[in-house]
Every structure is written in structure tokens, then in C-alpha cells.
Amino acid sequence: MTRMRYTPADYLDLTPEDARRQWLAILDRRPVEQGQRQENFTPVETVLCLAAMYLVDSSRFSNRAAVHAPHPVPELARLFRRPPTSVIAKMDNLDGARPKGNKNDVLVAAALRSDRAHLAAVYRACFAGARSVGIDEAALPDFLGIEAAGEVWLLGQDELGPSVLELAVAEALGTFAGAGYDERETERITLAAVRVGQHRFARDVLTNCGHACVFCGFALPSAGPSHLLRASHVKPWRDATKRERLHVANGLAACPTHDAAFDQGLLTIEDDLRITVAPGLALDRDRRPEVQRYFGAPHLFERVELPQRAVVIDVHYAQWHREHVYRPNETTVSAPMRAFRLTKPGGAPAGQ
Numbered sequence: 519m520t521r522m523r524y525t526p527a528d529y530l531d532l533t534p535e536d537a538r539r540q541w542l543a544i545l546d547r548r549p550v551e552q553g554q555r556q557e558n559f560t561p562v563e564t565v566l567c568l569a570a571m572y573l574v575d576s577s578r579f580s581n582r583a584a585v586h587a588p589h590p591v592p593e594l595a596r597l598f599r600r601p602p603t604s605v606i607a608k609m610d611n612l613d614g615a616r617p618k619g620n621k622n623d624v625l626v627a628a629a630l631r632s633d634r635a636h637l638a639a640v641y642r643a644c645f646a647g648a649r650s651v652g653i654d655e656a657a658l659p660d661f662l663g664i665e666a667a668g669e670v671w672l673l674g675q676d677e678l679g680p681s682v683l684e685l686a687v688a689e690a691l692g693t694f695a696g697a698g699y700d701e702r703e704t705e706r707i708t709l710a711a712v713r714v715g716q717h718r719f720a721r722d723v724l725t726n727c728g729h730a731c732v733f734c735g736f737a738l739p740s741a742g743p744s745h746l747l748r749a750s751h752v753k754p755w756r757d758a759t760k761r762e763r764l765h766v767a768n769g770l771a772a773c774p775t776h777d778a779a780f781d782q783g784l785l786t787i788e789d790d791l792r793i794t795v796a797p798g799l800a801l802d803r804d805r806r807p808e809v810q811r812y813f814g815a816p817h818l819f820e821r822v823e824l825p826q827r828a829v830v831i832d833v834h835y836a837q838w839h840r841e842h843v844y845r846p847n848e849t850t851v852s853a854p855m856r857a858f859r860l861t862k863p864g865g866a867p868a869g870q
Contacts, residue, residue: 522558529561529626532640537562537647545651549599556600559608562644563598567608568627569641569662570594572670575718575764576609590661597657613714614694614707621698624707631710634669641665672713674720674749682756686712715764720749723769728825733776733785733793734817748777752787752835757842767832770822775812785813786844789833791822796845 528536540560547557559567570590579587584602595602611620612627630637645665648658662670690708691701699707724747730737731747738746751758752768762768772780779785784799795803795813803809811817824830840846 522560524558524561524622526622526626526629529564529640530629530636532561532565532643534643534646534650537643538650539647541647541651541653544598545653547599556604559598562647563594564608564612564623564626565630565637565640565644566590566594567605568612568630569637569670570605571609571613571714572717573661573721574609575715576606576613579606580610590659593657593659593661597653614690614711624699625703628703628707628710631714632706634672638664638669672717673724674716675713676745676748677750677755678712678716683709683712685756716755719751719764719766719769722766723749724771726766726769726824726828727771728828730771730823731773731776732770732822732824733772733780733819734812735819735823736773746773748772748774750777750781752831753838754781754843757838762835765832767829768835770831776818779813780839781843783843783845786840787822787831787836788840789836791824791831791836793819793821794844797847798845 540562544560544563573589574587574591576587579591579602581603584591584606587602587606591602591605595605598605608623611623614624614628630640641662642665645658645660664670687705687708690704694704694707727749728737729739729747736747749769749771751763752770753762755763758768770780776785779799784796786794786796788794795818799809799813803813822831
């Protein structure tokens with residue numbers, strides 16, 4: 519069995535012709551049973567595993583759970599002639615979840631995830647090579663939707679401010695200690711992983727909430743991804759555990775106006791999903807018609823609205839928000855709070 523060794527350039531400078539040669543070798547490969555020694559992953563396989571991480575959180579499907587991993591893991595496993603556990607393990611390594619794993623994999627993955635245009639280019643090279651050897655859409659679907667053009671669209675990045683990213687890097691420095699990475703490499707790996715993890719969280723939350731604001735129902739079904747609908751944590755990222763940061767029951771979708779009010783403690787959620795308005799905001803609502811328009815009935819729902827089969831917001835997170843973010847004892851809204859925009863520049867409503 520030939521075990522090729524690849525350099526970073528083999529991944530970063532991948533061409534359609536390179537991909538074509540690798541696909542021919544993959545198609546000639548015999549399936550290997552679980553536990554048997556396998557061929558090294560080719561750059562084509564590695565890039566597609568990396569791309570799959572924008573859809574699948576591999577940490578949820580380790581070991582035996584790998585057979586339950588969703589699209590596109592089953593398709594890639596069949597095409598690569600590998601068991602799903604191998605595909606998931608490769609994704610784990612690329613994510614930096616295994617600090618003592620293949621360092622070359624981790625650094626290449628961080629480089630590509632830090633440059634979405636570059637990632638899109640090598641992704642398209644993989645697909646061009648595949649199509650040239652007869653691998654069609656049924657065998658290898660364009661799971662990122664960018665085979666023809668475009669870049670990977672990252673959702674939920676508004677929540678990742680400088681302080682959050684600094685905290686993520688500080689946490690990672692301990693995890694990567696002794697693994698052979700310098701501080702700059704650790705920072706690059708961590709930021710790439712956090713951004714992709716936040717993207718998956720936001721995508722899952724928006725889907726769970728039916729792509730509509732849970733406070734008022736605002737939606738843009740024809741516009742695609744938009745900053746006019748946000749996916750946010752109920753218990754904020756910086757205060758949550760690693761599991762809580764990715765838990766769909768710790769998220770809600772909201773228009774910018776209600777998202778800002780919730781983040782600033784002017785709205786909160788009770789255990790039964792009733793929406794409570796802070797006294798200071800309620801006072802302004804009663805005095806000012808423009809505030810009533812956004813924070814009074816019928817525009818503001820009585821309860822959070824979710825699709826029938828949605829994962830419900832966990833009471834643990836709702837309680838945390840009421841105890842640490844909600845502002846029940848203030849009867850007036852401070853000037854900075856009162857100043858958050860109810861309209862976009864030009865007068866259009868921010869959340870409508």
C-alpha cells in the first residue's frame with residue numbers, strides 16, 4: 519500500500535488536474551474495513567472534509583455515533599471508500615480538537631478557514647477534478663453551494679466581538695500547551711474554529727426558529743442570509759461552557775431591534791416562554807408611540823413563537839438570562855440604552 523506524504527502546497531495550491539489524478543486513485547481504491555490500516559487522506563479528501571465542517575459538528579459523532587452523522591459525511595465516506603468514523607476523525611483533527619494530531623492538517627485547515635476565497639477556490643478544484651472523471655452530483659453533491667461561484671457564507675459573526683475572541687484564544691493556549699504550536703499558530707487555529715462553530719450554531723438556531731424573529735415574527739424568506747435576522751445566545755458565549763456555546767436550545771433568532779433589547783436586558787423570557795419587558799422600557803413604551811410600535815401588542819408577541827417541532831429554549835438558559843442580564847429594578851432606561859437604533863439609516867425600520 520502506497521502512503522503518500524503531502525506538503526502544505528499540495529493543499530493550498532490544489533489544481534483541477536491535481537484533483538483529477540487524486541480522484542482516479544480514490545476510485546481505484548478498495549474499501550478498507552474499520553480498524554485496518556488505510557491510505558493517507560489525499561488533499562482532495564482533506565479539503566472536502568474541511569468543507570463538511572461548515573455543516574457538521576464532528577464532535578457530536580465520534581466513534582460509534584459516526585454512522586449517524588448527517589449529510590455530507592455518508593456521501594464522502596462512500597466516495598472515499600472509508601468508514602464514516604475515518605471521515606469524522608479527520609474532521610476532528612482538522613478542527614484542532616486533537617491538539618496532538620497531525621499538525622500539518624491543523625495548520626492547513628486554519629489557513630484555508632481564515633481565507634474563504636482561497637477555500638472556495640480549492641473546493642471548486644476538487645469538484646472540477648471529480649466531474650472530469652465522471653463523479654456526478656448524485657455521488658458528490660455540491661454541499662456548500664459554491665461549485666460554480668461564490669464564497670462560504672458565515673452566519674452569526676456579529677456576536678463574536680474582540681473580547682469574545684480574546685477569551686477563546688486564552689482558553690485555547692492552555693489546551694494547546696505542549697502540542698508544538700506557537701502562540702500565533704494557536705490564535706489562528708482557534709479563531710478559525712470559533713468562527714466556524716458559531717456559523718454552525720447560527721445556522722441551526724435560524725433553522726430551529728423557522729428563520730423568523732421569535733419576538734415579532736419578522737422574516738425575509740426571499741432574501742437569504744441577512745443581518746436583518748440574527749441568531750444569538752440566550753446565555754452569552756463568553757459566560758457559557760463549550761457545550762452550551764453550541765447548544766441550539768441556548769439560541770434564538772431575532773430581528774436587530776429585539777436582538778439588541780434582549781442582549782441589553784430590556785427583554786427577557788420566562789420559563790413558560792412568556793416575554794417580559796423591563797420596567798424602564800415599558801415606561802418609554804407607554805409614553806412614546808415609536809417605542810410602542812416595536813414593544814407593544816400586537817407587534818411584540820406575548821410568548822416566544824417557535825415552529826411546532828422546534829427545540830424549545832432550555833429553562834436553564836432563560837433563568838440565567840433573567841438573573842444576569844435582565845434589568846428588572848430600573849424604572850428608566852439610561853441614555854445609551856435609549857439611543858439604540860429603532861430605524862436603519864434613511865428611516866427604514868431596523869427589524870421590519
